[in-house]
Amino acid sequence: MSPRVVVALLLIALALGLGGVKPPAPRYIDLPGFNVLVLTETSAGQAVNDNVTRSPLVRSWLEQNADEFFVWDDSTTDFEFVAPQWREAFDLAVAQSNGVRPWLLVSGERGSSGPLPSDPQELLELLEGCR
Amino acid sequence: MTWVSEIDPAERIIGDGTKLTLGERPREGYEARDYKAEPLGYYAPPLGASERIDRAEFYDRAQELERGRARLSDFASPRMAVLNQGRTNYCWINAVVFGAELTRIRQGSDHVRLSPASGGAKIKNFRNVGGWCDQAAKFMQSRGIVPAELWPQNEINRRYDTEQAWDVAKRYQLTEWNELRPKNLDDLFSCLLRGLACPAGFSWWRHAVCLVDVVVFDKPRNTSDRELLRCFGVRFANSWGKSYGAQGYGILKGSKQLADGQLCIRSMRVTA
Numbered sequence: 548m549s550p551r552v553v554v555a556l557l558l559i560a561l562a563l564g565l566g567g568v569k570p571p572a573p574r575y576i577d578l579p580g581f582n583v584l585v586l587t588e589t590s591a592g593q594a595v596n597d598n599v600t601r602s603p604l605v606r607s608w609l610e611q612n613a614d615e616f617f618v619w620d621d622s623t624t625d626f627e628f629v630a631p632q633w634r635e636a637f638d639l640a641v642a643q644s645n646g647v648r649p650w651l652l653v654s655g656e657r658g659s660s661g662p663l664p665s666d667p668q669e670l671l672e673l674l675e676g677c678r
Numbered sequence: 679m680t681w682v683s684e685i686d687p688a689e690r691i692i693g694d695g696t697k698l699t700l701g702e703r704p705r706e707g708y709e710a711r712d713y714k715a716e717p718l719g720y721y722a723p724p725l726g727a728s729e730r731i732d733r734a735e736f737y738d739r740a741q742e743l744e745r746g747r748a749r750l751s752d753f754a755s756p757r758m759a760v761l762n763q764g765r766t767n768y769c770w771i772n773a774v775v776f777g778a779e780l781t782r783i784r785q786g787s788d789h790v791r792l793s794p795a796s797g798g799a800k801i802k803n804f805r806n807v808g809g810w811c812d813q814a815a816k817f818m819q820s821r822g823i824v825p826a827e828l829w830p831q832n833e834i835n836r837r838y839d840t841e842q843a844w845d846v847a848k849r850y851q852l853t854e855w856n857e858l859r860p861k862n863l864d865d866l867f868s869c870l871l872r873g874l875a876c877p878a879g880f881s882w883w884r885h886a887v888c889l890v891d892v893v894v895f896d897k898p899r900n901t902s903d904r905e906l907l908r909c910f911g912v913r914f915a916n917s918w919g920k921s922y923g924a925q926g927y928g929i930l931k932g933s934k935q936l937a938d939g940q941l942c943i944r945s946m947r948v949t950a
Contacts, residue, residue, distance in 0.1 A: 589854075589872065589874060589944045589945065590726065590729050590944070597873070598742065598743060598746055598748040598873065599746075599748070600784075601748040601749075601750075601752070601753045601784065601873060602746055602747070602748050603747050603752065606753070615786070615950065616786045617785060617786035617787075617948065618784060618785050618786050619785060619786075619945075619948055620854065620944065620945045622854065622945075623853075623945065623948055625853065625947060625948065626948060627947075628849055628947065628948065628949040628950065629948055629949065629950050630950070633948075667746070
């Protein structure tokens, strides 16, 4: 077997994951930089508590560290004035959250998709871990 | 010891028996809507019964918001000043515009100062007259509101009424809002305790303001109407500039907090 064939076979094996190559990390918000989306529901106030999104600790951290962050109602249907990737992120959050509100989506290779922590410190730790 | 709200000594508190100062006396701004001709639900869906928070939770929820500094006033103060309606009689749309600006920054959009006069002038055919908040909200839902950089906040002047201005205004459309039952604290507190701004008009004052927080004066002994009025009040953002009260904010208590017309703003059009 020629060296070229061996190299080609090795490359194919790597591509098929036989060489331990990890699949690419999910991109929850397909935009450059550090971006955060919270999906909330302003009507179901008995159960949904998104006070943490107005916490001074959390907001000042987001204002300093995030390129963009949004807190949107899950009934939002009009995305004309935001980048199309935000629409995709919104749809992804709706699909992954399975009705759980509020839901947090964080961009980046160490991004996150899960229920929004209700404690400001816990949320900050999560966000720091995603940077 | 019973927990009660901390109140800035500079904050103006208006309750039953409070004598209004000369500057606070009734103006020509707020007009009471005729609920017989335009019943509840005429402008927007009323708040659903299932969305009301149990009265027994009001005290704890207000405490949680205040301790976490997550009240709307905590959130608004460092980010946006109150409006100043100047010599206009447009308190009824200033109240809604303040709530709209606040809702936008709650959603994560940049703060943009908007022009109450743009909407007020269009609704009232360029007359400087009173109105009610539902008129403003309905208009802002269909047309949006022009930013102050294109139409100065208090200018009732046709020269600013351009196609370009109203094209930009579409970015600032109100998307979801509900009418609240007049003089109803269950509806009002349920929205305020969820962080929803509530523009409201008061016939005794002939004035409209944007209500932002529930304020606690005492721990209620039960959930009766009387205890609600005795123990709670509402903080409002006025539209008389920052020199009024504490940075433009004040508190209504007792029967003075019962609004003759009130609504909640749920969401604004999403923009970057």
